[in-house]
Structure formats: structure tokens, C-alpha cells
Amino acid sequence: MSAVIESHDDHHHGPAKGLTRWLFTTNHKDIGTLYLWFSFAMFLIGGAMALVIRAELFQPGMQIVEPEFYNQMLTLHGLIMVFGAVMPAFVGLANWLVPMMVGAPDMALPRMNNLSFWILPFAFLMMLSSLFMEGGAPNFGWTFYAPLSTTYAPPSVTFFIFSVHILGASSIMGAINVIVTIMNMRAPGMTLMKMPLFVWSWLITAYLLIAVMPVLAGAVTMMLMDIHFGTSFFNAAGGGDPVLFQHIFWFFGHPEVYIMILPAFGIVSHIISTFSRKELFGYSSMVWAMVSIAILSFVVWAHHMFTVGMPLAAELFFMWATMLIAVPTGVKVFNWVATMFRGSITYETPMLFAIAFVVLFTIGGFSGLMLAITPADFQYHDTYFVVAHFHYVLVPGAIFSIMAAVYYWLPKWCGNMYDERLGRLHFWLSFIGVNVTFFPQHFIGLAGMPRRIPDYALQFADWNMVSTVGAFLFGASQILFLFIVVRTVMGGKKATPEVWEGAQGLEWTVDSPPPYHTFSTPPEVK
Amino acid sequence: MFNIRSTFISSLTIFLGLIFSQSAFAEWNALNMTEGVTDISREVFGLHMFIFWIVVAIGVLVFGVMFYSMYAHTKKKNPEPATFHENTKLEILWTVIPFVILISMAVPATNTLQKMYADEEGDINIQVVGYQWKWEYKYLEDGVNFFSNLTTDQDEIYNQTPKGEHYLLEVDEPVVIPTGKRIRFLITANDVIHSWWVPDFAIKQDAIPGFINTAWTIVDEPGIYRGQCTELCGKNHGFMPVVVRAVTPEDYDLWVAEKKQAAFELAQLTEKDWTMEELVAKGEGVYQMNCVACHQVNGAGIPGIFPALAGSDIVLNNKPRNVEILMEGVQGAAMQSFANQLSEVDMAAVITYTRRAWGNDAKGDGEIVAPKEIVEYKENKIKI
Numbered sequence: 038m039s040a041v042i043e044s045h046d047d048h049h050h051g052p053a054k055g056l057t058r059w060l061f062t063t064n065h066k067d068i069g070t071l072y073l074w075f076s077f078a079m080f081l082i083g084g085a086m087a088l089v090i091r092a093e094l095f096q097p098g099m100q101i102v103e104p105e106f107y108n109q110m111l112t113l114h115g116l117i118m119v120f121g122a123v124m125p126a127f128v129g130l131a132n133w134l135v136p137m138m139v140g141a142p143d144m145a146l147p148r149m150n151n152l153s154f155w156i157l158p159f160a161f162l163m164m165l166s167s168l169f170m171e172g173g174a175p176n177f178g179w180t181f182y183a184p185l186s187t188t189y190a191p192p193s194v195t196f197f198i199f200s201v202h203i204l205g206a207s208s209i210m211g212a213i214n215v216i217v218t219i220m221n222m223r224a225p226g227m228t229l230m231k232m233p234l235f236v237w238s239w240l241i242t243a244y245l246l247i248a249v250m251p252v253l254a255g256a257v258t259m260m261l262m263d264i265h266f267g268t269s270f271f272n273a274a275g276g277g278d279p280v281l282f283q284h285i286f287w288f289f290g291h292p293e294v295y296i297m298i299l300p301a302f303g304i305v306s307h308i309i310s311t312f313s314r315k316e317l318f319g320y321s322s323m324v325w326a327m328v329s330i331a332i333l334s335f336v337v338w339a340h341h342m343f344t345v346g347m348p349l350a351a352e353l354f355f356m357w358a359t360m361l362i363a364v365p366t367g368v369k370v371f372n373w374v375a376t377m378f379r380g381s382i383t384y385e386t387p388m389l390f391a392i393a394f395v396v397l398f399t400i401g402g403f404s405g406l407m408l409a410i411t412p413a414d415f416q417y418h419d420t421y422f423v424v425a426h427f428h429y430v431l432v433p434g435a436i437f438s439i440m441a442a443v444y445y446w447l448p449k450w451c452g453n454m455y456d457e458r459l460g461r462l463h464f465w466l467s468f469i470g471v472n473v474t475f476f477p478q479h480f481i482g483l484a485g486m487p488r489r490i491p492d493y494a495l496q497f498a499d500w501n502m503v504s505t506v507g508a509f510l511f512g513a514s515q516i517l518f519l520f521i522v523v524r525t526v527m528g529g530k531k532a533t534p535e536v537w538e539g540a541q542g543l544e545w546t547v548d549s550p551p552p553y554h555t556f557s558t559p560p561e562v563k
Numbered sequence: 564m565f566n567i568r569s570t571f572i573s574s575l576t577i578f579l580g581l582i583f584s585q586s587a588f589a590e591w592n593a594l595n596m597t598e599g600v601t602d603i604s605r606e607v608f609g610l611h612m613f614i615f616w617i618v619v620a621i622g623v624l625v626f627g628v629m630f631y632s633m634y635a636h637t638k639k640k641n642p643e644p645a646t647f648h649e650n651t652k653l654e655i656l657w658t659v660i661p662f663v664i665l666i667s668m669a670v671p672a673t674n675t676l677q678k679m680y681a682d683e684e685g686d687i688n689i690q691v692v693g694y695q696w697k698w699e700y701k702y703l704e705d706g707v708n709f710f711s712n713l714t715t716d717q718d719e720i721y722n723q724t725p726k727g728e729h730y731l732l733e734v735d736e737p738v739v740i741p742t743g744k745r746i747r748f749l750i751t752a753n754d755v756i757h758s759w760w761v762p763d764f765a766i767k768q769d770a771i772p773g774f775i776n777t778a779w780t781i782v783d784e785p786g787i788y789r790g791q792c793t794e795l796c797g798k799n800h801g802f803m804p805v806v807v808r809a810v811t812p813e814d815y816d817l818w819v820a821e822k823k824q825a826a827f828e829l830a831q832l833t834e835k836d837w838t839m840e841e842l843v844a845k846g847e848g849v850y851q852m853n854c855v856a857c858h859q860v861n862g863a864g865i866p867g868i869f870p871a872l873a874g875s876d877i878v879l880n881n882k883p884r885n886v887e888i889l890m891e892g893v894q895g896a897a898m899q900s901f902a903n904q905l906s907e908v909d910m911a912a913v914i915t916y917t918r919r920a921w922g923n924d925a926k927g928d929g930e931i932v933a934p935k936e937i938v939e940y941k942e943n944k945i946k947i
Contacts, residue, residue, distance in 0.1 A: 097731075099722075100722065104798045104799060104801065108800075172867030176797075176798075182755075184754070184755055184772065188754075188755075189797060192867065273772040274773070279756060314644045315644040316646070318647070318648050319649055319654055320649075322654055344758060344767050344768055346769060346776035349676065349680045352680075353673060364658060364665070367657065367658075370625060374625060377632045377633065379632065379644065379645035380644045381644035382637050383638045392629075395629070400622070407614050410610060410614055410672045412765070413610050415679075415765055415766070415767045416607060416767065419794060420793065483595050483596045487760070489795040490800060494731050494732050495726060
């Protein structure tokens with residue numbers, strides 16, 4: 038391989054030494070690593086906040102925190118998990134994998150790549166520092182509905198707005214980089230319909246990001262104007278419209294939901310195919326399903342707002358459009374099952390996570406379909422049923438896919454195999470933890486417990502206790518994950534270039550670990 | 564592996580055991596949506612169960628195939644994988660069939676929604692206004708008007724005393740409606756967005772400042788129906804329940820008459836000459852109900868969000884401004900106008916209480932406010 042020779046003949050192209058390697062790096066692998074570690078740190082911080090929430094809800098009554106602080110915890114938990122854990126983790130995976138998968142030497146815009154990462158820690162430092170400000174951190178939920186987030190917000194909201202602006206800038210730069218890389222730097226012979234599915238999923242995700250992050254920036258800018266410059270975009274007393282905020286927010290928010298799940302679709306497609314030792318079933322329908330989901334995501338936003346009092350016609354339109362999403366999503370699930378069917382399956386850790394993804398994500402999809410039914414949504418809306426729904430698609434959905442990806446590509450990245458026994462243990466603990474946490478939340482939601490409350494009526498007590506036990510199990514098992522990853526990076530059985538029997542794709546043709554610069558000469562794709 | 568498996572099995576046993584013991588001893592409605600007490604709520608429940616069983620059936624089918632191949636198509640049992648990777652007929656089939664299933668769900672859902680939206684003038688029209696953190700009910704025809712506050716004791720919430728049966732779901736004044744009549748709720752809010760939810764009626768409508776949303780119901784059975792605010796509305800979002808008491812039309816008429824009599828008696832009280840002790844005693848109760856959420860029991864507030872009353876210059880030495888703040892609220896802050904929430908007596912009492920409590924009487928002028936002064940304030944405002 039040309040790549041192997043390349044790493045020997047020019048040592049100037051190795052990484053710099055010390056801290057400056059990470060501060061000034063323009064290397065897609067280094068930046069990918071930075072993104073992944075950063076997102077893991079955020080995952081632990083956001084997770085610790087979730088445990089504060091669950092600990093308070095262990096029993097009825099106020100025990101551990103005050104309602105005011107509880108609201109800050111649920112707000113920061115949501116913001117950190119969405120913008121700090123899931124999104125950067127996917128960007129990290131894109132950085133590591135997209136250039137290697139399309140046979141490019143690096144991302145197309147390496148300096149911008151560095152910038153888009155390094156503004157992130159500052160954004161989150163600013164957001165977290167609001168915990169220590171007078172009046173406390175943002176306390177209006179991650180959806181920050183006006184006027185609770187404007188007229189009635191603590192002073193720290195301004196810092197929150199600035200940090201959302203930075204996050205948006207980072208995401209847009211990351212998205213541009215992905216698109217430019219994929220459009221211009223594919224190896225000769227790699228047509229669009231020959232691209233690996235992870236690359237496809239990220240191409241679509243990147244377009245979604247570019248379309249909606251400016252909308253989010255617009256929403257927070259209007260908040261800023263309302264708070265400091267006397268405008269009344271969302272203030273009814275000044276002729277504004279509080280519902281307008283929700284329309285703008287969810288026009289961003291719904292595509293954002295798919296930004297957090299499309300790359301997962303890509304990852305899982307790779308893993309299921311590899312461990313079934315069978316080509317992915319229905320490649321082109323997979324691509325078209327993702328494109329349809331992405332397009333539909335722009336016309337379903339108001340299903341988050343069925344109770345704001347929209348006219349009947351709007352309610353019906355958004356109900357029908359939302360139900361329609363079940364079709365392409367169903368196609369994807371059927372394709373994964375068909376890929377496994379009559380394959381030759383083994384159950385290494387990535388495969389366990391991928392299968393759990395398919396099952397539990399589908400359960401989340403089922404509750405999503407139920408939520409789409411407007412009359413029933415009047416009962417589900419803003420209860421724990423919704424909490425159960427979106428945690429099923431985000432935790433055993435997005436997060437399981439990220440963990441699957443880490444186990445699957447980690448041997449490639451660091452050249453060492455992880456400990457399979459520990460990996461499986463981590464899987465089972467997470468799997469049990471996630472279900473014990475979130476499945477009972479369906480029950481307490483249906484029984485009538487609203488979300489975002491620090492204390493609850495007595496009939497919800499038993500299942501809340503179960504849920505809290507599950508949350509602590511899930512949280513604790515992530516320490517094991519950290520241990521496994523660190524141990525694998527430090528050493529372990531050497532991985533072959535192919536790593537997994539029959540794995541397909543250009544990334545498996547280079548050494549494990551890959552040289553600092555791969556594919557300086559583009560490979561041929563037939 | 565032995566350890567992993569035994570951990571897994573024992574956790575599973577515990578989990579299933581819990582589910583089983585729950586369903587054996589608890590009521591079914593602790594696990595599922597309530598059927599409710601109106602035609603609409605029963606229809607919504609039917610819709611919910613219909614969709615639920617459809618997704619269960621799909622789940623059994625899809626996961627069935629998946630689990631079968633996980634069992635039968637392992638590398639051990641099937642060392643040579645098949646090579647097929649597309650099948651146009653199959654793919655068209657599993658696009659079309661879900662589409663048909665969706666239509667079968669959409670039709671009844673659309674019907675029910677149309678019924679819920681058949682909004683017309685009610686026999687009784689009640690305006691519901693959300694405040695941080697209480698509800699106000701205004702009966703448009705009968706002229707009755709009151710606030711509904713949580714009555715659960717702080718000691719219960721902070722685990723000092725045992726929790727009552729309706730912990731967090733009990734109020735001082737439930738909204739009363741007659742059975743068999745069409746009730747229309749006109750829902751709005753005074754400060755932030757709230758949401759008015761009564762599961763038994765399948766009504767959940769956001770209360771939005773500047774907007775009036777409507778919902779309607781006809782309740783056949785007398786009873787007490789409990790719900791909660793379901794839109795995050797600040798610190799005490801979890802502490803503003805909705806309680807509806809449905810009574811027979813005769814009882815309803817009696818209740819309206821009683822409310823009017825009580826309003827008349829309250830007006831009489833305003834004329835009385837109150838002593839400082841009487842006002843402080845009454846004011847403490849009013850303070851506990853309306854003010855502690857923000858200004859705290861010790862009057863210290865929460866720095867940066869809710870100002871302290873203990874030692875506040877306005878409370879100590881500026882009586883006119885003190886009265887004005889309670890009557891008008893503070894623009895752009897959580898402090899709302901209490902002019903319509905509190906009677907003249909309660910208003911005077913609570914201001915007097917804050918001017919005398921926490922050592923304020925020693926530090927400031929300690930002047931009391933008599934109910935008559937509040938009446939005068941209101942009259943002067945009308946003249947201007």
C-alpha cells in the first residue's frame with residue numbers, strides 16, 4: 038500500500054510533540070480524537086446532572102436539591118447531551134472516518150477544522166460557568182421557550198445565548214468541511230452511489246446542519262434583542278408572539294433530532310453488515326430512505342406543539358406528515374433485519390450494541406408513531422411518556438451507536454484490540470441500565486406524570502424508584518467504558534489492518550493504527 | 564462469562580418481579596393512560612390502545628424475524644452466509660404495507676380530532692388564567708372569580724410530616740362545574756406559558772400570554788378530577804395542580820350563590836377597623852400562601868432572582884411604593900400585580916406583615932396598612 042510506504046519516508050509529517058500537537062493540529066485524526074474525548078467528558082458531566090435529577094426523583098418530596106437548582110440541572114443536562122455529547126461525538130467520528138472512507142488524505146479545510154473544535158470548550162465553559170453566576174444557570178429547559186427564557190430568565194441567559202452562537206458556528210464549520218470533503222476529495226472511481234453509508238449519512242446530516250443552525254442562531258438573537266434592546270419578538274405585551282418562538286425553535290429542533298440519528302443509521306449499517314458477513318441489504322433504498330427522512334424533517338416541526346392551539350388544518354397536516362416518516366424509517370429497520378437474515382452472525386461488542394440499537398430505536402420509533410396521533414398526543418404531551426420516547430431514540434439510539442462505533446473502529450484507530458469480555462460486560466450493564474431507567478417512564482407518563490417537575494404525586498413513586506436505580510446502573514457502567522477505552526489505547530493485542538473478518542471499506546486497507554497521513558496518493562476504487 | 568450471565572439473569576428476574584408485583588397489587592391505571600370520564604376521553608383512550616396493539620403486532624413480527632435469524636443464522640450454524648442484497652418486490656411490499664397501516668390509523672385519529680375541535684359557545688364559559696404558580700378561574704356568566712392555590716404543606720414537601728393522599732394534587736378552591744352541561748374553557752396566561760391538563764377529560768391546552776385557547780367538555784359523573792400544569796413555567800412548575808369538581812346542576816347553582824354571598828361579606832370586612840395584631844396574624848397566612856415561593860419563609864428571597872423583603876428599604880421606609888408594587892407588579896420581573904388576586908383585607912394584611920416581620924419593625928417605620936387605604940388606592944387610580 039502506498040500509505041504504508043509514505044509513513045516511513047517522511048518523518049516531518051508525524052505529529053508534533055506535547056500540547057502544541059493538540060492545540061495547533063490540522064490533522065483529521067487528531068481533531069477526531071479531540072472531538073471524541075471532549076464529547077465523552079461532556080457525556081460524563083451531562084450524565085452526572087441526570088443522576089442529580091434521578092436522585093431527587095428517587096422518592097416523592099424534596100430531598101436533595103431545591104426546585105430552582107433542579108430546573109438548572111434539567112436544562113443543562115439537555116443542552117450538554119445534545120450539543121456537547123452526541124453532536125461532537127458524531128463530528129469526531131466523521132473526522133476520523135470520512136477521509137479514510139473516501140480515500141482522502143485529510144479533511145478539505147484543515148485549519149477551519151481546528152477552529153471548529155477549539156471554540157467548543159470555551160462555549161461549554163461559558164455555559165457551565167453560569168452555574169456560579171448570580172441567579173444561577175439557565176433554568177428554562179433545553180427548549181428555552183420564551184417568555185420564560187426572555188422576560189423571566191436569570192441574567193445568565195445572555196451567556197447561554199452567546200454560547201449557543203458559538204456552538205452553531207462550530208457546527209456549521211464542521212458541516213461545510215464534511216460536505217466539501219465528500220464532494221471534492223473522493224478517490225477516483227468512488228461515485229456517490231458507491232460511498233460507504235456512514236459517508237452518505239454524514240453528507241445528509243451536514244446539509245441539515247447548514248439549513249437549521251442559522252435558524253437557531255436567529256432564534257437566540259431575537260431573544261437577545263428582546264432581553265437587551267427592547268424589542269418584542271416574543272413578548273405579547275409588546276405585540277409579539279410567544280408561539281412564534283416555538284415555531285422557529287422546532288423548525289430547527291426537528292431536523293436537529295435527525296442530525297443526532299442519521300449518522301447512527303450509517304454506523305449501524307456498517308456494523309450489522311460486517312458481523313453478519315453479508316453485504317448490506319438494499320443499499321440504494323437505505324440512501325433514499327435517509328434522504329426522505331431528511332426532507333420530511335422540515336415539514337413536521339409542529340408535532341412538538343400540538344397543544345399550543347393551532348387550527349385544525351395545521352394539526353391534521355402535521356399529524357399526517359409525521360406519520361409518513363414511519364415509512365422510510367421502517368424501510369431501514371427491515372433492511373437491517375434482512376441483512377442479518379441468512380447471514381453468518383457473530384456477537385462481538387459492536388454487533389451487540391448495533392442489534393440493541395435496532396431493537397430499542399424501533400421501540401422509540403413506535404412510541405414516536407403513537408405521539409404523532411394528535412388526539413392521543415393531547416394526553417402524552419409533556420409527560421414522562423415523551424421523556425421515555427426521546428431517551429429511547431437518543432440513548433440506546435444515538436449513544437449506543439456511538440459506543441458501537443468506538444468498539445468497532447477503536448482497534449483501527451489505536452492499533453490494539455479491546456478486551457472482548459469487558460466490552461460485553463459493558464454492553465450488558467448498559468443494556469439493562471438503559472431499559473430499567475427508561476421503560477418504566479412509559480408507565481408513569483401514561484399514568485399522568487408531567488415532565489420537568491422536581492416532585493410528584495404518590496401514585497408515581499414505585500416506578501420512579503426503579504427508574505433511578507436503572508439510571509445509576511447505567512451511569513456507573515460508563516466508568517467501565519472509560520476504563521476499557523483507556524486500557525485499549527495504552528496497549529493490548531495488536532490489531533490487523535482488516536481488524537474484523539470480511540470488513541469492507543478503504544479504512545480497513547491501511548495499517549492499524551493508520552499512519553499519521555493516509556491516502557496521500559488516492560487509492561483506486563473499482 | 565458466568566458472572567455476566569448471572570448478573571444479567573438476576574437483574575432480569577428483579578425487573579420482571581417488579582413488573583409482576585406491580586400489576587398484581589397496583590391498579591391498572593398506574594401503568595396505562597386513564598380512560599377518563601367523557602366521550603372524548605374514552606375515544607382518545609380507544610385510539611391509544613388501537614395504535615398500541617398495532618405497534619405491538621409490528622414489533623412481534625419484525626423482532627420475531629430478527630430474533631429467529633439471531634438464533635438460526637449464527638456463524639456456527641450457518642458458516643456460509645447467503646449473498647442476496649436486494650429484492651425489489653420485497654422492498655416495494657414493505658414500503659406499501661406500512662403506508663396502508665398508517666392510513667388505517669390516520670382515519671380514526673382525524674375523526675376524533677375533528678370532534679375535539681368542534682368548538683362552540685358553552686353552556687358555562689370559564690376563563691382559565693395561568694400565573695406563576697397558580698390558576699385563576701373567571702366564570703363569564705356567573706361573575707364568580709377566584710384563584711386556586713396548592714394547599715399541600717411545605718412540611719409535607721420537605722418530608723417533615725407524612726404525605727397526604729392527594730399530595731401535590733390538592734388546592735384551596737377547585738374549579739366547580741355542573742354535570743351534563745357543555746363547559747367551555749378559555750385558556751390564557753398572565754406571565755409565562757403554562758398548560759392546563761385534566762387527564763380525565765383528555766384536555767391539555769397551553770395557556771399562552773396574549774392568546775386565548777379553547778377547550779370544551781361535557782362531564783356526566785359528579786366527582787373530583789385532578790391534573791397538573793404541564794409546561795415548564797419556572798421554579799414551582801411542579802406545584803400548580805388543577806382540580807376540577809363536577810357537581811349536579813342544582814349543587815352548582817347553590818355553589819354560585821354561596822360564592823356571591825362570601826364576596827359580599829368580604830367587602831363588609833373592609834369597613835372594619837383592624838388592629839396591627841389582627842393584620843399581622845392574617846398577613847402571615849396570606850404570605851405563606853402567596854409569597855414564600857419566591858421571597859422565602861424568612862423573607863430573604865433568592866439572591867439575584869427574587870429580592871429580599873427582610874431589610875429592604877422599600878419595605879422598611881417607603882409605604883406608598885410598597886403598596887404600589889403589590890398593586891401594580893414590577894414590569895419585566897416575576898413580581899406580578901396582586902390587585903385582583905388578593906382582597907383589600909388580605910392585601911393590607913400581607914403588607915403589614917412584611918413591614919413587621921423579620922425585625923423589619925425595629926429597623927424601619929413599621930407602619931401598618933389598613934384595608935381602607937387599599938380601597939382608597941384603587942379609587943384614586945380610577946379618578947386618574
